[in-house]
Amino acid sequence: MKTDEKIIAFLLYPGLSLLDMVGPYSVLSNLGRGYRTVVVGEQADSIPDDFGLGITPHFSIDEMPEPDILIVPGADLATFTTMANDKLMNYIRTAGEKAEILASVCTGACILAAAGFLQGRKATTHWAYAPYLEKLGVDYVKERWVEDGKFITAAGVSAGIDMALHLAARLADVDASKAVQLYCEYDPPPPFGGPDWTMANEADISRASAVNLSERLADMKTVLANKPDLLALFNDN
Amino acid sequence: MKTDEKIIAFLLYPGLSLLDMVGPYSVLSNLGRGYRTVVVGEQADSIPDDFGLGITPHFSIDEMPEPDILIVPGADLATFTTMANDKLMNYIRTAGEKAEILASVCTGACILAAAGFLQGRKATTHWAYAPYLEKLGVDYVKERWVEDGKFITAAGVSAGIDMALHLAARLADVDASKAVQLYCEYDPPPPFGGPDWTMANEADISRASAVNLSERLADMKTVLANKPDLLALFNDN
Numbered sequence: 001m002k003t004d005e006k007i008i009a010f011l012l013y014p015g016l017s018l019l020d021m022v023g024p025y026s027v028l029s030n031l032g033r034g035y036r037t038v039v040v041g042e043q044a045d046s047i048p049d050d051f052g053l054g055i056t057p058h059f060s061i062d063e064m065p066e067p068d069i070l071i072v073p074g075a076d077l078a079t080f081t082t083m084a085n086d087k088l089m090n091y092i093r094t095a096g097e098k099a100e101i102l103a104s105v106c107t108g109a110c111i112l113a114a115a116g117f118l119q120g121r122k123a124t125t126h127w128a129y130a131p132y133l134e135k136l137g138v139d140y141v142k143e144r145w146v147e148d149g150k151f152i153t154a155a156g157v158s159a160g161i162d163m164a165l166h167l168a169a170r171l172a173d174v175d176a177s178k179a180v181q182l183y184c185e186y187d188p189p190p191p192f193g194g195p196d197w198t199m200a201n202e203a204d205i206s207r208a209s210a211v212n213l214s215e216r217l218a219d220m221k222t223v224l225a226n227k228p229d230l231l232a233l234f235n236d237n
Numbered sequence: 238m239k240t241d242e243k244i245i246a247f248l249l250y251p252g253l254s255l256l257d258m259v260g261p262y263s264v265l266s267n268l269g270r271g272y273r274t275v276v277v278g279e280q281a282d283s284i285p286d287d288f289g290l291g292i293t294p295h296f297s298i299d300e301m302p303e304p305d306i307l308i309v310p311g312a313d314l315a316t317f318t319t320m321a322n323d324k325l326m327n328y329i330r331t332a333g334e335k336a337e338i339l340a341s342v343c344t345g346a347c348i349l350a351a352a353g354f355l356q357g358r359k360a361t362t363h364w365a366y367a368p369y370l371e372k373l374g375v376d377y378v379k380e381r382w383v384e385d386g387k388f389i390t391a392a393g394v395s396a397g398i399d400m401a402l403h404l405a406a407r408l409a410d411v412d413a414s415k416a417v418q419l420y421c422e423y424d425p426p427p428p429f430g431g432p433d434w435t436m437a438n439e440a441d442i443s444r445a446s447a448v449n450l451s452e453r454l455a456d457m458k459t460v461l462a463n464k465p466d467l468l469a470l471f472n473d474n
Contacts, residue, residue: 019259026254053262185363211416
């Protein structure tokens, strides 16, 4: 693709957590300054998010082989089904190798690690997936986002917004980041204060909401049956 | 539609600001507790967001005439093109009249007001659109979200996340809201602090980013040429 703009590509895959992508996409799409955001998928057809909403990417991965910046969102189950998808994993490997910046949101860090990135580096992910990231040889850090060389990883879901404001300042400048922040009116006061970290276990969040992480993870050994290196993720969990 | 669940419907329309929808959608989709989130569009075909990404709704508006809760996201230009779309406006009028809760994010409040709701009530919207909301007879309040009877309006874009956590607590309970907050890891520390409100004018945000609000609004008088009541929105601006 011939363009004077640098391309920021988000990888869309079946079952992703949509806010992981749309948070930073909304920030970076308003950046301007010679950057263009695109969403790429295995095919340029409608791809379902984690609640069955269909998203049609701007391009297929074949049409966008060398983005300047690649951002991989997270998921729950689809973290592992993506690891089992050779075409997507090969794209992450080859495009991620060439990209100036390779970033992730939420469990996207686990996907990057399964693709062979981040080993021995500092990175972060969704709190519930930290053990998986560590089993993949990554030095997990509980921060909102972590930058280690060309790798920028964000914590769970909404952390992608904060990471993207940081990335906007790195790519353009702080004024551009603050202009986009104002336009997105990112002035967060969560109505009941910060997260209640005493609930940060599967039993408590599953009891209080529709989040059923353990149940949803049960079949993942089967999904990864042909990936012996990754099956170790499910030992001792 | 026969179901034991209460339906929370988001109205998807061409050109919407995707984060307006996906923020609260991500919160409420994880709520459970007898609530189901759906996205409805004029047709159940792919509909472009403000950056040309295609979103396929779960249902057409004809398939979902009476959601229990209706949430209308915002946009910039598409705020006005939606006002000129009789089918969407009729849907908002009839479904909104019957809904237990009628909510908006960002300029969705302007759309609700153009549909005949909110007159004489307190409501909020994106800071740059407050003058339009006031011209539509609404008592604009600069808050993160405002509840007035069955109407809940959120400020710009990302404010939908905070509003949705409030709504989750109203629909279920505070524990459910906090569980979803933790799962979405909504623990925001914007990297450069809160918004810089001294940049809250079109010239400054346009200079620093790709946001070109004035330019983008120039054609809206033509779009609303057949809606004399709404043309007054563009007087003295």
